[in-house]
Every structure is written in C-alpha cells, then in structure tokens.
Amino acid sequence: MSTVADKLARKSTQRSSAKQVRLRLVYIDFWSAVKLSFLAAIAVAVVTVVSFVLIFFIVDLTGLIDRADEFFAGFSDGSFLLSQFVSLPQVLAFSAIVAILNLVVVTVLGAVMAGIYNLAVKVTGGLLVGFTSN
Structure with missing residues (x-):
C-alpha cells in the first residue's frame, strides 16, 4: 500500500x-x-x-x-x-498641455530610474531572476 508521503519521497529522489x-x-x-x-x-x-474629452462630453450631455x-x-x-x-x-488645449507635461515627466523618470538602478547594482550585485521550463 502506497501513501502520499511515499509518492512524494520517490518524486524527490528522481531527477x-x-x-x-x-x-x-x-x-x-x-x-x-x-x-x-x-x-x-x-x-x-x-x-x-x-479621457478628458470623454469626461467633457459626459458632463456636457x-x-x-x-x-x-x-x-x-x-x-x-x-x-x-x-x-x-x-x-x-x-478642454482639448488643457488635455494636450497635461499630456505633453506627462510625456516629459515619465520619460525623464524612466531615465532617472535606469540610472539609479545601474548605480544600485554596483552595491547590491543586481536582481537575480530564475526561470524553469516545465
């Protein structure tokens, strides 16, 4: 008679x-x-x-x-x-201004984060990622 523990023990020994x-x-x-x-x-x-335009249309309607x-x-x-x-x-002018400012800020933040990560890697050694194929 085989128990669950026996099956797990056999699986752990197999490669x-x-x-x-x-x-x-x-x-x-x-x-x-x-x-x-x-x-x-x-x-x-x-x-x-x-989204600004849709919100304006909803509020207007x-x-x-x-x-x-x-x-x-x-x-x-x-x-x-x-x-x-x-x-x-x-509304279109305001949303365009917000979008352009957001574009600049997100691009600069991406560059800053890449620079900070590259500096932090020198101290921490990097991020370890593991992959398995099933």
Missing part, C-alpha cells in the same frame, strides 16, 4: 526533467530605458486626452455645465459663466 536557469540583471541600457519610457508616456498621453452656470448666475449677476471657461477647444 527532474525541467531545466532551471538563473540570470542576474546587472545593467539596464540607458537609451533603451528612455525609449521604452517614452513609448509608455505616449500611451499615457493618448489615454489622458481621450448631462447638462451639468448649464446647471453650474445657473448656480453661479444666482450670486454673480451673470457675469461669471462656467461655459466661458469650459468648452471643447479649451
């Missing part, structure tokens, strides 16, 4: 056919990190512009801007209207 590889990440190429962070920043910039205009007209004699400041061209 596994899976190959194991351990690699150490000791250097990140600076320009590759900059290019990759730039591509990620472009994706985030596109998402930013699209629900009539929240008109209600806010009525609310502000109640105590400002109609001199301040939110619709003067929030229109599609202004």
